[in-house]
């Protein structure tokens with residue numbers, strides 16, 4: 001089949017999210033005038049090495065975006081399989097003053113380099129200073145880009161000098177209500193590499 005998004009897909013559910021998948025999940029923690037906030041975003045990725053930068057996008061004017069406009073910082077916590085249900089709980093449409101850490105029973109700690117909460121015990125946390133908020137086409141689509149100024153790795157996830165994802169099994173988002181989990185990795189050598 002082929003379709004132009006502007007004409008509709010004719011399927012029972014939009015396939016777009018299932019096409020671009022699996023997507024990593026940035027579990028974004030922020031602090032604002034109404035308190036601390038935590039929510040998952042799967043329009044999330046790393047976008048540069050030097051300096052390291054990440055992005056996520058908010059499809060709507062959400063609490064995370066509002067807090068980042070206030071403070072210019074955020075943290076991206078990595079989600080492990082064991083905590084998937086709590087991650088999902090934090091995605092509810094709660095009032096702005098809801099602390100999703102408390103609501104979902106997630107231990108909170110302070111970031112090292114920014115005034116921002118983080119998920120205590122996450123396999124990794126990227127502490128970010130917002131560099132740009134790009135207004136995307138459409139109604140209420142925003143791309144938030146941040147420079148990673150502090151990186152915390154959980155000690156048991158660093159094995160033989162490598163950050164080992166098989167130690168915690170990252171969860172990724174698919175389309176519909178689908179998720180996937182990384183339990184197996186394999187290596188490939190790029191042309192010209194030894």
Ligand SMILES: Cc1cc2nc3c(=O)[nH]c(=O)nc-3n(C[C@H](O)[C@H](O)[C@H](O)COP(=O)(O)O)c2cc1C
Nearest residue numbers: 039040041042043057058059062063064091092093
């Ligand atoms: C796994 C997962 C991924 C999500 N990814 C996004 C996303 O990329 N962008 C977005 O705007 N909302 C996304 N959502 C929905 C937000 O988490 C949800 O709207 C949440 O209430 C936003 O919280 P906030 O208002 O506290 O920022 C996702 C939800 C789940 C469960």
